[in-house]
Amino acid sequence: MYLQFYINENGDKVYTTKVLFSLSNMILTAFKETPLGVATQSAHPARFSPDDKYSRQRVLLKKRFGLLPTQKPPPKY
Numbered sequence: 001m002y003l004q005f006y007i008n009e010n011g012d013k014v015y016t017t018k019v020l021f022s023l024s025n026m027i028l029t030a031f032k033e034t035p036l037g038v039a040t041q042s043a044h045p046a047r048f049s050p051d052d053k054y055s056r057q058r059v060l061l062k063k064r065f066g067l068l069p070t071q072k073p074p075p076k077y
Helices: 055-062
Strands: 002-009 013-018 019-023 029-030
Touching: none
Parallel strands: none
Antiparallel strands: 002 013, 019 029
8 A cells, every 4th residue: 555645625635545446448447536536646755866877878868869958948838
């Protein structure tokens, strides 16, 4: 079970491990949602290692394919 959270009507974080099951198109899928019907978010942070062995290769690939933030046009709001 993974800890999940959602924001309630008052703006407070509510933590839960509740899993709901849905039978759609004859496939049983597990999903997590709030009582309001909105999907929950994971309460666990993403994995991070200060000793990132592949950061150089990742930056080179992003530079090669034009995916660096400095190579993109400014976002339109």
